[in-house]
Amino acid sequence: MDLEQASDANLVVAVGRWHEPALAEAYRRHGGAVHALARRILRSDPPAEEVTQEVFLDLWRNPEKFDAQRGTLRSFLLARTHGKSVDVVRSEEARKRREERTTREMATASYDIDREVWDMTVAEQVKEALGALPDDLRQPIELAYFGGRTYQEVAAMLDQPEGTVKSRIRSGLGRLRVNLIERGIEPAGAGL
Amino acid sequence: MNSVPPSPLSHAEIEELLGVYALDAVDRETAAIVEQHLDECIRCSIEVAEHHEVAGMLANSGGVPSAQVWDGIAGQLGGTSDESWDRLAAKLDGPGTSGPGRAGSGRPGKPPVDGNVVSLDQTRRRSRFVTAGAGLVAAAAAVVAVAFGVQANHLHTQVNALQATPQLSTAERVALAAPGTRRIVLTDPTHPGPATTPASIVLTASGTGFVVNDQRGGLARLPAGRTYQLWAVVGKKTISLGLLGSQPRIVPFSVAGSPGVSVFAITNEVAGGVVASANMAVAVGTVQL
Numbered sequence: 001m002d003l004e005q006a007s008d009a010n011l012v013v014a015v016g017r018w019h020e021p022a023l024a025e026a027y028r029r030h031g032g033a034v035h036a037l038a039r040r041i042l043r044s045d046p047p048a049e050e051v052t053q054e055v056f057l058d059l060w061r062n063p064e065k066f067d068a069q070r071g072t073l074r075s076f077l078l079a080r081t082h083g084k085s086v087d088v089v090r091s092e093e094a095r096k097r098r099e100e101r102t103t104r105e106m107a108t109a110s111y112d113i114d115r116e117v118w119d120m121t122v123a124e125q126v127k128e129a130l131g132a133l134p135d136d137l138r139q140p141i142e143l144a145y146f147g148g149r150t151y152q153e154v155a156a157m158l159d160q161p162e163g164t165v166k167s168r169i170r171s172g173l174g175r176l177r178v179n180l181i182e183r184g185i186e187p188a189g190a191g192l
Numbered sequence: 193m194n195s196v197p198p199s200p201l202s203h204a205e206i207e208e209l210l211g212v213y214a215l216d217a218v219d220r221e222t223a224a225i226v227e228q229h230l231d232e233c234i235r236c237s238i239e240v241a242e243h244h245e246v247a248g249m250l251a252n253s254g255g256v257p258s259a260q261v262w263d264g265i266a267g268q269l270g271g272t273s274d275e276s277w278d279r280l281a282a283k284l285d286g287p288g289t290s291g292p293g294r295a296g297s298g299r300p301g302k303p304p305v306d307g308n309v310v311s312l313d314q315t316r317r318r319s320r321f322v323t324a325g326a327g328l329v330a331a332a333a334a335v336v337a338v339a340f341g342v343q344a345n346h347l348h349t350q351v352n353a354l355q356a357t358p359q360l361s362t363a364e365r366v367a368l369a370a371p372g373t374r375r376i377v378l379t380d381p382t383h384p385g386p387a388t389t390p391a392s393i394v395l396t397a398s399g400t401g402f403v404v405n406d407q408r409g410g411l412a413r414l415p416a417g418r419t420y421q422l423w424a425v426v427g428k429k430t431i432s433l434g435l436l437g438s439q440p441r442i443v444p445f446s447v448a449g450s451p452g453v454s455v456f457a458i459t460n461e462v463a464g465g466v467v468a469s470a471n472m473a474v475a476v477g478t479v480q481l
Contacts, residue, residue, distance in 0.1 A: 036251055071241045078247070081251070124442065145247060170210060173215075
């Protein structure tokens with residue numbers, strides 16, 4: 001089996017059979033995006049690396065949790081990454097540690113160049129699409145997704161009713177999806 | 193008895209929570225209520241999956257985890273129970289499949305060759321990578337036939353000039369710096385006089401590429417209900433590489449599973465795209481082998 005040519009679903013099947021190279025290939029494809037999201041939320045490498053490891057170890061231990069009918073492997077891994085990162089953010093102890101941290105550590109290891117180019121291309125488009133959203137739709141998404149805030153916290157921060165924040169996040173995600181499709185980026189097909 | 197208590201929230205109330213749920217912006221109790229509803233409601237499950245896909249794209253920033261991250265993962269790999277495999281097999285292999293299991297020797301089993309598991313490109317670009325039939329081949333032949341003035345250039349002759357171009361994206365710079373990357377200039381075959389360059393393609397050695405629209409009068413923004421569509425000729429087949437949208441700037445695609453692309457073409461189609469194009473290409477470029 002040529003792992004580089006295998007589908008994500010096929011990789012997960014192989015992971016289910018303890019095929020370590022399959023997990024390595026999944027990491028090669030999606031490890032960069034997983035780490036980038038964790039780092040974006042946690043703003044530091046050490047906890048981001050811990051989350052990245054946890055996400056792939058979870059895939060190794062519980063591959064059956066990935067349901068190809070519910071989306072791409074990348075989407076699945078990123079959703080898990082986000083959940084774990086938010087858990088860390090919401091930990092008060094971790095919050096204090098983060099605030100006390102003064103140095104920034106830069107990751108230096110290589111990441112599949114092809115994957116990196118793809119991610120960067122998509123990232124540029126996503127950044128533009130996000131920037132094209134009206135502020136009242138963009139701000140609650142950014143605060144919730146990258147800030148790890150609950151919608152109630154976002155509502156308090158923006159001094160808006162909770163119902164308004166819920167609606168704006170939902171409609172903002174919908175608008176963002178349309179914007180991306182107009183730019184030729186299909187969210188469901190974005191993950192290599 | 194495993195009876196599930198009724199949800200304390202109505203369908204409409206849960207619908208309003210789908211966006212914030214997808215962003216993990218709810219407490220655990222609310223998340224549990226939403227998840228119970230998702231187990232029973234396909235429509236809401238689809239919406240959450242779409243939100244997850246969009247949210248996942250927000251994370252795309254080309255991160256570079258250190259080598260120690262994988263080392264840490266590899267050092268903790270170990271076996272789990274047969275039950276794990278059984279549940280996975282039921283979901284991915286279909287009924288009746290009996291895999292070698294994860295227990296026992298711990299040696300990796302031979303990955304299955306499963307007719308239900310599609311190839312990389314089918315999965316990767318399921319909605320974008322449509323293999324065309326004979327009619328499309330004929331249509332593509334017509335597209336190719338009108339190509340003229342096309343040219344392809346190897347990276348090393350272009351990279352300096354390209355990297356000096358102010359509007360060059362970071363992704364293009366990275367791609368162009370990689371060995372084997374090529375830039376294929378697409379020209380407008382219908383334009384009278386000297387060839388014009390509405391767009392170009394940057395294609396890496398491994399098959400990832402992207403269409404770059406020339407911002408100085410390249411592919412014009414299309415009216416509502418129209419989209420640009422990218423095609424590739426591979427051998428005697430023409431395949432759709434996907435839709436570029438109505439106002440593309442830089443759009444990634446992959447031909448990793450289809451080496452030997454000889455021609456790229458872009459057509460103007462109805463929104464949603466077509467399986468076989470009857471329209472003249474608005475931009476065409478040949479790939480020099």
